[in-house]
Amino acid sequence: MTKSEIKEYLENYGDKRTVAEFRRKQGDENCIPVIVYKTITECVDSLPEEYSMIIQLHYMSKISLRELAKRMYMSRVAVTKRRDDALDMIANCLSGL
Secondary structure, three states, X not given: OOHHHHHHHHXXXXXXXXXXXXXXXXXXXXXXXXXXXXXXXXXXXXXXXXXXXXXXXXHHOOOOHHHHHHHHOXXXXXXXXXXXXXXXXXXXXXXXX
16 A cells, blocks of 8 residues: 555545444455455554554544644644654555555
8 A cells, every 4th residue: 555545544544444344243354444454453553652643643533733743742743744654654564465
């Protein structure tokens, strides 16, 4: 997956999770939505905490980068850089997909 595909996936994470959970309940563990959901979740969980937290709060909890910067006592530029670094790490983690 490319970095832009990862961003798009994370921006729609709630919907993707719902589809994956539905398919899993139907017994379809090996379908693409379930595999991608599990793999991306594992990649996010494997990030260093300061990067994982930014991804989870920004994409999964829908908190803006500006608000994250305030909460983390960082500049918006620094938070954006960490988000971009985290997306690069996720892309590297997914390189086997």
